Amino acid sequence: MSTHVVLVVDANTEVVDDLATRLTATDQSVVVRSAATATAAEEAVADGSVDCIVSEHGLEDGDGVELLCRLGGGYPDLTRVLFTDAGSEAVASDAIDAGVDAYVPKQLGGAGAVDSPATMAAYDRVASAVEAGLDAAGRPTVTPEETAAKIDTLHDVAMDLESCTVEADIYQVAVDAADMVLEFDMSNIDIVEDGRLKPVQTSAEMPKEGVESVPLDGESVAARVARTGEAMYTEDLRQVLDADPTQMTYRSGLTVPISDIGVFQAISEEVAAFDQADVDLAETLMQHVAESVKRIRFQRTLREERDRFAALFENVPDPVVRLRTAGTPTIAAVNEAFAGTFDFDAGSVVGRPLETVLTAPETAGGVSVFPGIEAADNTAPTELRLVAADGPRDFLVHVVPVDLTASESDEVYGFYADITPTKERKRELARQNERLDEFASIVSHDLRNPLNIAEGHLQLATDRIGPDEDLDDLDEVERAHGRMRDLIENLLSLARSGSVVQEPDELSLTATAGQAWSSVHLPNARLETTGDVRLRADRDRLVDLFVNLFRNAVDHGRPDATVRVGPLDDRAGFYVADDGPGIPEAARDEVFDSGYTTTDEGTGFGLAIVHQVATAHDWTATVTESEHGGARFEFPTADGSEPLATEHAMSVEPSDED
Incomplete structure (x- = not known):
């Protein structure tokens, strides 16, 4: 059995003896020698028999760091450990700069003074460092040829x-x-x-209890490597105090990042089982793994996106065409709705220019069948009239790039939304309004002619009788004629107003109310506006609304009424309020009904016209009590209202005229 010589350089014989006992207890191949000075240590190493040196820093003829640095230059295979009382950050930094294999303070894990006896934890750490160094020195050297062969094999693995x-x-x-x-x-x-970090694959020899999920933000070796992206290998896991508990039964470990995907870990029951060459090879393998995983994930994402687009393309109820945009737009694909709407086989039109498949009716005057590729930059759709299977129909066409992330897409989608029912309804409403207007004009003419004749004969009779006669009966006839004329005017207004606003404008509430006030003759009444907002409305019809409310305030209130117009405080909209007697709560649900009136002289159409104008604008009309006890009409606007001024009061005083 070969022996391993460990030289302990320390003037404290107790440390030498304790360390020798600790090193030889588990490895009978270890022989411990000692030296008290740096000079004696260099002489002992000179014969080449020493495999490892453990030195105190404070020596009689020098310091341990310098000694280990000198020996490292002359004996590169020598394991060097600094085991010292003089522990400090400066000494540790010098030891690292000197390239020592381990730095261990004698009071490791203890709370004693610097000159206290060495702790068992310190002896264990030194023993681990010595064992790791001796095992590494005993490992067979990997030749460059062997490394090159492994690299070639890894390229085959990449395939x-x-x-x-x-x-x-x-x-x-x-x-x-x-x-x-x-x-x-x-x-x-x-x-x-x-x-x-969740385990997804383990080797056959890997113990199952050594594999578990760990938090990515934790302090495990795997988590740190995943976060930093830097590989780590440990010659002896017992020297890593914060290593995973599951790994503490193993002696060495290697952890390599797999890009941002995860980590690869290898462990061994041997001390110093891995070196830098192993790290380099593992990193090469994991680079291939990362590239392949990213390729698979990218392909999966493409398939999912393609499947979603295909499902949307086929299942969207509107006709959709996919066009290639290079040169003349040609058809790449159409959905079933497109083929059915324009009556052709979907497969037969692929590759054909769109303009040879769709046509505009002759009455359209040669209008294009597609808005153009540049329409993909516009959010507003284009309205086109095209020939469909059942005749000419109206469409709103949206153009959307196939690749929304690209600055220029070589393919676009054309969505053809059929708006024919809406257009036909508008055209029918227009025709109805024309017929209604014609009818109202005829009725108005037929009613006004007899009324004009009656009023003319009444005037002749009044002139013939003379001013001194009793004209009470004739006055009643005159009032009846006036009432008939008001009925005719209100009926005509109600018939012509309709229930659709054709082209609303952006209007000022204050300006429009002022315009309406100036068109009525209410000499004793007064108008106040308490603020202004911008409304989207038909000007003439909004004026009609105000005129009828102003007249209502005077005719059913009092001649000197004050009418106030302003924006609502709690929501978008406006109100019109007066200081008259108000409307009883029980009657508020029926005041907007046609023909409802509380006086013999009233026509019952004024508030009905107000309600119809509000409905035509998609507003609601409600009535409540004003702060002055009169009637307050509120109109919340469906499309909101934009304030023009937070407080812009206007007052129109009563005129001095009759």
Whole structure:
């Protein structure tokens, strides 16, 4: 049995004896010699028999760091350990710079003074360092040819990894290669998942109790390597105080990152089973693993995206065409809805220019069948009229790039949303409004002519009778004529107003209310506006709304009423309020009904017109009590209102005119 000579350089014979006892207790091949000074140590090493030197720092003829540094230059295979009372960060830094194999303070793990006896933990640490150094020195040297052969074999493994189609197979190939090529018989791979490192593959020799999930933000060796991306190998795990508890039964370990995917770990029951060459080879293997895993994941993502697009493409109810944009847009694919809407076989049109498949009706005047590739940059769709299977139909066309991440996409989707029912409804409403307007004009003419004749005869009769006669009966006839004229005007307004707003504008609440106020003759009444907002509304119809509310405040309130107009405080919209007698709560649900009135002179159409104008704008109209006891009409607006001023009051005083 070959022997290993350990030289202990320390003037304290008690330390020499205790260390010799500790080193020889577990390894009978170890022979311990001693030297008290640096000079004696160098003489003992000179004969080449010493395999390891353990030195105190404070020596009679020098310091231990300098001694170990000198010996390292002359004896590169010599294991060097600094075991000292003079422990400090400066000494530790000098020892590391000198390249010593281990630095151990004698009071390791203890709370005593610097000159206290060495602790058992310190002796154990020195023994581990010596054992690791002797084992490493005894390992057979790997030749460059052997390393080159392993690298060539790893390239063959890379080809196997490239042929893998699922991620699990990649990990199996990697662990098998670590066993067969790198000769790591106990290894495992952990991947990052949900903030943890989770085992996905282990070698056959790896004990199951040595593999467990650990938090990625923890202090385990695997977690640190995954976070830093730097490989780590430990000659003796017992020297790593914060190593995983599951690894403490093993003597050495190697951990290599797999990009940001996870880590590869190998362990051994031997001290110093791994070296830098093993790290380099393991890193080469894991680079191949990382590339293959990323390839598999990228392909999986592409398949998922393709499947989602395919499902959307086939199942979307609107007609969709996929176009190649190079040169003239040609059809790459169409969905069933597109083929059915335009009545052709989906497969027969692939590769054809879109303009040879779709046509616009002759009445459209040669309008294009596609908005153009540049429409992909616009959020607003393009309206087109095209010939479909059942005749001309209207479509809103959206153009969307196939690759939303690319600056220029070579393919686009064209979504053709059929808006024919909406357009037909608008056209029908327009025709109905035209017929209604024509009817109202005819009725108005037929009613106004007899009324004009009656009013003319009434005026002749009044002139013939003279001013001194009793004209009470004739006054009643005149009032009846006035009421008939009001009924005709209100009926005409109600018939022509309709229930759809064609082209609303952005209007100022204050300006529009002022315009309405100036169009009515209410000489004793007063208008106040308490603020302004911007409304989206039809100007003429909003003026009609205000006019009818202003007249209602005077006709059903009092001649000197004060009418207030302003924005709602708690939501978008506006209100119109007066200081008259108000509307009883029981009657508020029916005041907007056509024909409802509380006076003999009222027509009952004023508030019905107000309600119809509000409904046409998608507003709601409600009535409540104003702060002055009168009626308050509120109109929350569906599309919101934008304040123009937080407080912009305006007052229109009563006119001095009659």
